Amino acid sequence: MDLSAVTAALESKSYEKIADICDNLMLQVAADGAAFHNDWPYAIHLLSHFYVHDINSARFLWKTIPSSIKESNPEVNAVWKIGQQLWLRNYGGVHEAIRGFEWSQGLQDFVAAFSELYTKEVFQLLVSAYSTITVEDVALFLGMSEEDASSCKCATARLDCGLCLSDAYCEEATCCDRAETRPP
Amino acid sequence: MDPLEALVAQIQGLSSSSADIARLHTILKQSDDSLRSNSSRLSPIFSLIDPSIHSLGFLYVLDAFTSTSVSNQQQAEELVPIITRFISGCSVEQIRLAPEKFIYVCKRLKDQVMLLEAPIRGVAPMFTALRKLQVSTEHLTPLHADFLLLCLLAKSYKTGLSILDDDVFEVDHPRDLYLYCYYGGMICIGQKRFQKALDLLHNVVTAPMTMMNAIVIEAYKKYVLVSLIRHGLFSTSLPKYCSPLAQRNLKPFCQNPYIEMAHTYSTGKVADLEAFVNANADKFESDNNLGLAKQVVSSMYKRNIQRLTQTYLTLSLEDIANTVHLNSAKEAEMHVLQMIQDGEIYATINQKDGMVRFLEDPEQYKTCEMIEHIDSSIHRIMALSKKLTATDEQIACDHLYLSKVGRERQRYDFDDYDVPQKFNI
Numbered sequence: 166m167d168l169s170a171v172t173a174a175l176e177s178k179s180y181e182k183i184a185d186i187c188d189n190l191m192l193q194v195a196a197d198g199a200a201f202h203n204d205w206p207y208a209i210h211l212l213s214h215f216y217v218h219d220i221n222s223a224r225f226l227w228k229t230i231p232s233s234i235k236e237s238n239p240e241v242n243a244v245w246k247i248g249q250q251l252w253l254r255n256y257g258g259v260h261e262a263i264r265g266f267e268w269s270q271g272l273q274d275f276v277a278a279f280s281e282l283y284t285k286e287v288f289q290l291l292v293s294a295y296s297t298i299t300v301e302d303v304a305l306f307l308g309m310s311e312e313d314a315s316s317c318k319c320a321t322a323r324l325d326c327g328l329c330l331s332d333a334y335c336e337e338a339t340c341c342d343r344a345e346t347r348p349p
Numbered sequence: 350m351d352p353l354e355a356l357v358a359q360i361q362g363l364s365s366s367s368a369d370i371a372r373l374h375t376i377l378k379q380s381d382d383s384l385r386s387n388s389s390r391l392s393p394i395f396s397l398i399d400p401s402i403h404s405l406g407f408l409y410v411l412d413a414f415t416s417t418s419v420s421n422q423q424q425a426e427e428l429v430p431i432i433t434r435f436i437s438g439c440s441v442e443q444i445r446l447a448p449e450k451f452i453y454v455c456k457r458l459k460d461q462v463m464l465l466e467a468p469i470r471g472v473a474p475m476f477t478a479l480r481k482l483q484v485s486t487e488h489l490t491p492l493h494a495d496f497l498l499l500c501l502l503a504k505s506y507k508t509g510l511s512i513l514d515d516d517v518f519e520v521d522h523p524r525d526l527y528l529y530c531y532y533g534g535m536i537c538i539g540q541k542r543f544q545k546a547l548d549l550l551h552n553v554v555t556a557p558m559t560m561m562n563a564i565v566i567e568a569y570k571k572y573v574l575v576s577l578i579r580h581g582l583f584s585t586s587l588p589k590y591c592s593p594l595a596q597r598n599l600k601p602f603c604q605n606p607y608i609e610m611a612h613t614y615s616t617g618k619v620a621d622l623e624a625f626v627n628a629n630a631d632k633f634e635s636d637n638n639l640g641l642a643k644q645v646v647s648s649m650y651k652r653n654i655q656r657l658t659q660t661y662l663t664l665s666l667e668d669i670a671n672t673v674h675l676n677s678a679k680e681a682e683m684h685v686l687q688m689i690q691d692g693e694i695y696a697t698i699n700q701k702d703g704m705v706r707f708l709e710d711p712e713q714y715k716t717c718e719m720i721e722h723i724d725s726s727i728h729r730i731m732a733l734s735k736k737l738t739a740t741d742e743q744i745a746c747d748h749l750y751l752s753k754v755g756r757e758r759q760r761y762d763f764d765d766y767d768v769p770q771k772f773n774i
Binding site: 188191192193195196197198219221222225226228229254290293294295296297298299302 | 426429430433467469470471472473474476503504505506507508539540541683685686687689690696697698699700701702706
């Protein structure tokens, strides 16, 4: 089974392409009739669907994974836990699921990239949805400690924090006026 | 010489130019019966002929070979790779000379992979097959429905979605269209593309029908539920272009519990709807619609919150929770946040005051993307309009249409329309 396309995409960090590559490769391999379930990188495949926000495809993929693999492979289960939290929109739970497992070498970069992307998106959501928000909630949604959240430094998110949550609870008064808090 | 050997020699010899292939085709048609009667001796032939060069010959032999029923897994295991190899290698011009045989072979492939309980094995070959058989992307082949069925069984919904984006214009058999739209609707429901699912199911329900069939009834049931999820309302009157058979008979079949559900939904009370779904759970379950029914219940919250935006400019989270029958203000906040994330509502939440302010759609229709979108829509509609005009002209010249119209006009104005009794061309 030739997984070179998948490895190449992982190395070049073109994570958004991995979902399609995996899907097409899986169909080709299945058509050839080879038994591929044991060697197939399900963890990467599932994560690639989360990366492009396609939780539905990830769910269907999970349903097709044989239960023997689900039982014997803890990493696949850990990736699925992230998926469950994404499905339930448990924003804090996603971060817990990401942190709560020792990812293997091949998966670490991918998980880190996904975590960054997700935090960035939740931050955008908070900016557009809230005019005021408590520091605890920001910490929960972004998976950070309260000091990091309240200083709006967003170190792990590495965002251009030119706009902030103008927040009566927010300690740092460097936050801008209430008026224009829409992203440019 | 053994007739089979002679045939193999001819296949090998006559597969190079189009004139030869035409001759070969005639020979093959004549030998069809002898091939079928010798079907048990055909398997060694597959190693002698090449599917890409001798496609037509291979197709005829394969058709005869698969015409015997294959009932055990071991035979299926041998047959599937042969068919797969053929489909990926065959030449398009040659197989289009015998489309019914190609379709038959592909359908046998579908049967075999289902016998082996591995529908995913058939998805890629079936996709290749339908692309090869299609004369254009607007052509709906009988293989489309089988491809979508395999995608559904193998849970490769995303792959199925890729062919649903093609606009269909030519259809070989009505049954293909029913199944294509029905399975297509199910795939779209699985990917949560409810508008597209609604369009496809609408096509099944309003398609011309000469007699009631089960596909239309099942599609109508899903149509009711998807309509509730997407639009929050359901109108029991079918459009005028529906066949009269459908207009009379669909409602009685689907009255209980689907149309009842639509009535309960319109009251706006979540508790009632939930009770209704629980009471009728086994009916929904037997139609495999229980998941969809539950999605209808959860869409009710969204519908109620959206209704609030039409009345209020700002509202407290407590009030939202009470009006929509949620348990707490925090739950209401989460619901509103999720709706903002999905783009179903425009609002800002103010946690300090516990208030939500509803906003107007910020779309200004001034961006480049929006202009491009409008431009491409205009082009599409122009192309569609041209197509309709061409079809209209075509039908106006059609023999059957003119004879029917001619006969009817007779009744009204004998002098104006000088059309003979029988319209013989």
